Amino acid sequence: MARVITITSGKGGVGKTTTTANLGTALAMQGAKVAVIDADIGLRNLDVVMGLENRIVYDLVDVVEGRARLRQALIKDKRLPELCLMPAAQTRDKDAVSPAQMRELTNQLRQEFDYVLIDSPAGIEGGFRNAIAGADEVVIVTTPEVSAVRDADRIVGLVEAAEKGPPFLIVNRIKPRLVNRGEMLSVDDVLELLAISLIGIVPDDETIVTSTNRGEAVVYDQSSLAGRAFLNIARRLAGESVPFMAITDQQSVFERLFGMFARRRS
Amino acid sequence: MSDLISIKGGREGLRLRLDDVVDWQVLTDALAQQLAQKSGFFVGARLMLEIGDRTLNDAQMADLLGLMQQHGVLVESLGATARESRDAARASGLAARPLPRYAEPTAPASASEHDGMLVTRTVRSGQVLRHHGNITLIGDVNPGAELIAGGSVVVWGRLRGLVHAGALGNADAVVCALELRPTQLRIAEQITRAPDGAGRLSPETARIEGGRIVVEPWEGSKRG
Numbered sequence: 203m204a205r206v207i208t209i210t211s212g213k214g215g216v217g218k219t220t221t222t223a224n225l226g227t228a229l230a231m232q233g234a235k236v237a238v239i240d241a242d243i244g245l246r247n248l249d250v251v252m253g254l255e256n257r258i259v260y261d262l263v264d265v266v267e268g269r270a271r272l273r274q275a276l277i278k279d280k281r282l283p284e285l286c287l288m289p290a291a292q293t294r295d296k297d298a299v300s301p302a303q304m305r306e307l308t309n310q311l312r313q314e315f316d317y318v319l320i321d322s323p324a325g326i327e328g329g330f331r332n333a334i335a336g337a338d339e340v341v342i343v344t345t346p347e348v349s350a351v352r353d354a355d356r357i358v359g360l361v362e363a364a365e366k367g368p369p370f371l372i373v374n375r376i377k378p379r380l381v382n383r384g385e386m387l388s389v390d391d392v393l394e395l396l397a398i399s400l401i402g403i404v405p406d407d408e409t410i411v412t413s414t415n416r417g418e419a420v421v422y423d424q425s426s427l428a429g430r431a432f433l434n435i436a437r438r439l440a441g442e443s444v445p446f447m448a449i450t451d452q453q454s455v456f457e458r459l460f461g462m463f464a465r466r467r468s
Numbered sequence: 469m470s471d472l473i474s475i476k477g478g479r480e481g482l483r484l485r486l487d488d489v490v491d492w493q494v495l496t497d498a499l500a501q502q503l504a505q506k507s508g509f510f511v512g513a514r515l516m517l518e519i520g521d522r523t524l525n526d527a528q529m530a531d532l533l534g535l536m537q538q539h540g541v542l543v544e545s546l547g548a549t550a551r552e553s554r555d556a557a558r559a560s561g562l563a564a565r566p567l568p569r570y571a572e573p574t575a576p577a578s579a580s581e582h583d584g585m586l587v588t589r590t591v592r593s594g595q596v597l598r599h600h601g602n603i604t605l606i607g608d609v610n611p612g613a614e615l616i617a618g619g620s621v622v623v624w625g626r627l628r629g630l631v632h633a634g635a636l637g638n639a640d641a642v643v644c645a646l647e648l649r650p651t652q653l654r655i656a657e658q659i660t661r662a663p664d665g666a667g668r669l670s671p672e673t674a675r676i677e678g679g680r681i682v683v684e685p686w687e688g689s690k691r692g
Contacts, residue, residue, distance in 0.1 A: 352593055439661065
């Protein structure tokens with residue numbers, strides 16, 4: 203039975219698209235058949251992050267309005283044949299699609315895939331409503347910033363009101379050094395407020411920037427901390443029990459010794 | 469609230485019941501006064517309006533809705549025994565439903581501030597709990613959430629949103645919480661905000677004393 207999972211956040215720029223691309227890739231690497239849908243109509247990104255922009259012929263709105271069949275709009279990934287992208291339309295806006303049409307679309311995709319991941323636009327308006335309309339489960343991405351967490355809280359309320367069950371939480375871009383110094387919200391601080399179940403912690407990692415710009419998922423690079431974290435999240439989504447990585451400060455022994463001295467002197 | 473107007477919270481939301489005997493002008497004047505006086509309670513409220521046996525024409529209906537809108541109240545539906553009133557409501561785009569006759573023809577059913585509402589969940593950013601009586605919440609009130617009560621508010625959890633107790637004017641109302649760190653705390657007409665920095669991590673009570681809001685630790689033994 204296929205699972206339709208929407209990735210959303212409320213606030214923009216916290217990593218929804220990166221998360222969708224990487225979870226889709228990771229699930230497909232594990233052998234699942236995966237479709238990722240870009241529901242951010244008018245501001246599409248997922249195709250760029252996955253490096254598939256130049257292959258788009260038809261998009262989601264073409265399918266919904268009957269100009270293309272589902273198969274025609276689905277773009278196969280460069281590396282993984284089991285991974286497909288349904289791109290958003292760039293020349294239309296959120297009103298081009300209704301929640302009922304999104305439900306219909308996801309129900310068609312259910313027939314052929316194990317996972318359907320939906321990349322939601324930021325905000326709480328029509329685009330967000332479309333993105334969760336067909337979902338069985340919702341994953342909320344937040345960063346450890348007060349504003350992002352506040353928006354995530356609003357989204358949790360809306361997801362609960364839409365009776366999608368309790369959402370899962372990914373805390374993205376944790377900077378261990380700042381947390382240790384008490385200058386950044388910790389995962390515990392975030393969880394204390396949101397009170398939903400945690401499914402992943404992704405450390406802040408520069409390899410995300412380079413891999414995103416290259417149009418390649420970071421999960422291929424298992425030397426990358428973020429890549430490992432996304433792979434772990436995919437395994438947890440699939441039902442495996444994977445312990446959370448210890449997000450520790452990655453400073454050298456020398457720095458650590460120096461830090462001890464500094465502390466003792468103060 | 470007054471003899472002519474009563475507000476009551478229920479499972480389906482707030483109901484505002486208007487007397488159906490007194491002269492229409494007297495009633496709307498009283499309503500305008502109540503809405504203005506108790507704006508802390510009414511601004512942003514969504515409610516069901518009940519007019520009983522009264523027959524309203526289209527102009528009166530428009531006046532009534534205009535008055536509510538002017539005071540920031542969104543009327544979701546109208547309950548009336550008279551078909552003409554329901555037709556007038558539908559003509560202005562409202563849902564309308566038939567209503568049984570008021571039990572006491574002169575005074576609307578009285579709603580007391582001692583009535584209570586018990587809620588067990590987290591109230592999240594953007595969500596509002598509004599009740600004419602006391603609110604008891606088992607759970608947290610997150611920043612960006614609002615609790616608005618005619619009576620007192622008791623939170624068995626962390627109170628970090630906005631809270632307004634005694635919002636219908638009762639200055640004896642209190643607010644207590646296991647962790648009282650509201651972004652803003654209002655009792656009746658008084659407004660205060662939590663001091664900057666970390667608050668106490670023990671139960672506290674806020675009340676009005678000498679015209680201003682004071683917050684003190686809850687110490688059960690001393691009150692004995």
